[in-house]
Amino acid sequence: MTLDKLKMGRTAVVTGVRNQSTERRRLYDLGITPGTPIENVMPSPLGDPIAYRVRSAVIALRREQAQLIDVEE
Amino acid sequence: MSAHAETLNQCGSCASSCHHTAQLTKLGLKIRNWDYTVALAGNPNTGKSTIFNQLTGLHQHVGNWAGKTVTRAEGAFTLNGKKYKLVDLPGTYSLLSTSVDEEIARDFVLFGQPDVTVIVADATRLERNLNLVLQVLEITDRAVVALNLIDEAERNNLTVDERALARDLGVPVVPMAARRGAGVKELLNAIEMVASGQFSARPHRIKYADERLETAVETLAEQLRVEFDNLPNARWVALRLLEGDENIINAIETRTLGKVKEAGAFPSLVESEAR
Ligand SMILES: Nc1nc2c(ncn2[C@@H]2O[C@H](COP(=O)(O)OP(=O)(O)OP(=O)(O)O)[C@@H](O)[C@H]2O)c(=O)[nH]1
Numbered sequence: 001m002t003l004d005k006l007k008m009g010r011t012a013v014v015t016g017v018r019n020q021s022t023e024r025r026r027l028y029d030l031g032i033t034p035g036t037p038i039e040n041v042m043p044s045p046l047g048d049p050i051a052y053r054v055r056s057a058v059i060a061l062r063r064e065q066a067q068l069i070d071v072e073e
Numbered sequence: 074m075s076a077h078a079e080t081l082n083q084c085g086s087c088a089s090s091c092h093h094t095a096q097l098t099k100l101g102l103k104i105r106n107w108d109y110t111v112a113l114a115g116n117p118n119t120g121k122s123t124i125f126n127q128l129t130g131l132h133q134h135v136g137n138w139a140g141k142t143v144t145r146a147e148g149a150f151t152l153n154g155k156k157y158k159l160v161d162l163p164g165t166y167s168l169l170s171t172s173v174d175e176e177i178a179r180d181f182v183l184f185g186q187p188d189v190t191v192i193v194a195d196a197t198r199l200e201r202n203l204n205l206v207l208q209v210l211e212i213t214d215r216a217v218v219a220l221n222l223i224d225e226a227e228r229n230n231l232t233v234d235e236r237a238l239a240r241d242l243g244v245p246v247v248p249m250a251a252r253r254g255a256g257v258k259e260l261l262n263a264i265e266m267v268a269s270g271q272f273s274a275r276p277h278r279i280k281y282a283d284e285r286l287e288t289a290v291e292t293l294a295e296q297l298r299v300e301f302d303n304l305p306n307a308r309w310v311a312l313r314l315l316e317g318d319e320n321i322i323n324a325i326e327t328r329t330l331g332k333v334k335e336a337g338a339f340p341s342l343v344e345s346e347a348r
């Protein structure tokens with residue numbers, strides 16, 4: 001599944017990032033690389049963006065970004 | 074700006090336990106005839122400007138959110154008779170994927186030819202911070218890691234084995250709690266050792282084993298050095314071209330690549346004076 005489907009409070013492991021361009025590079029630089037656990041910690045009031053914890057830092061991702069990230073629960 | 078010139082020994086914000094043997098004089102904006110240029114790079118919100126203020130006596134904007142510093146700020150200090158220009162940079166997660174603010178930091182680290190690059194890392198988020206550390210070590214061996222927010226790490230029951238980290242990275246690692254001045258003396262010592270060449274680093278480097286890649290990189294890098302007049306870090310630029318980095322391709326097409334070096338002025342100061 002993709003990261004945007006991950007429920008609040010759940011943790012999954014990143015299996016890949018779909019985009020080929022600078023967007024993937026950007027996500028890698030935020031620590032979102034294959035094998036990394038990622039947790040949905042906080043939805044925003046409008047449901048977008050969503051806050052995720054990755055490598056002990058909390059980051060906000062927009063839904064379009066989360067849709068690029070393949071994860072396994 | 075002489076009001077900013079004060080010696081660290083008199084600095085009231087220091088913890089009482091710190092003894093300053095080094096002779097530091099904060100010079101504020103008096104940046105003339107420096108012997109060395111030192112860049113402060115690091116992820117957003119790691120305490121770069123806090124360290125900058127400690128060393129120069131200036132008052133760069135500090136606060137607890139990311140992205141406060143949006144342009145290059147410069148100041149100076151003298152240490153044991155040598156004059157240092159210190160450059161505070163916007164926070165950046167990477168030298169590869171950059172937003173506009175981050176480009177300022179990237180360009181200075183790559184093309185500003187600092188004598189020492191201090192990478193300020195957040196000890197509570199070390200894993201993420203190491204991405205930038207390794208990227209910087211790929212292009213320079215004249216670097217120091219300032220392991221800041223060590224007080225926060227302690228509060229969260231995190232301990233960092235800084236000796237092991239220094240050994241693995243191959244550069245000095247200085248634990249700091251910059252807000253209360255802890256570790257400033259040790260940081261200055263490390264900066265001095267690296268600037269003067271007394272410490273020669275053996276940084277951790279990613280190796281590109283494939284010979285075809287190596288040949289391609291060297292061929293491109295050579296051409297870049299010719300086209301862009303001894304461009305620093307031409308190998309790094311060559312790798313980005315092979316990767317298809319749109320930012321870098323664009324900078325080459327518009328011939329704006331490495332413009333930090335060519336400008337040679339102090340854009341940040343010029344701008345702030347003009348305001
Ligand atoms: N507890 C603690 N807080 C610190 C320390 N150093 C800096 N801070 C605080 O961390 C926050 C960020 O500090 P800055 O110096 O603005 O960080 P910066 O790296 O310049 O941030 P950007 O310019 O936004 O990238 C501020 O609230 C500082 O007071 C430290 O050693 N310990």
Ligand SMILES: [Mg+2]
Nearest residue numbers: 121122141142
């Ligand atoms: Mg700052």
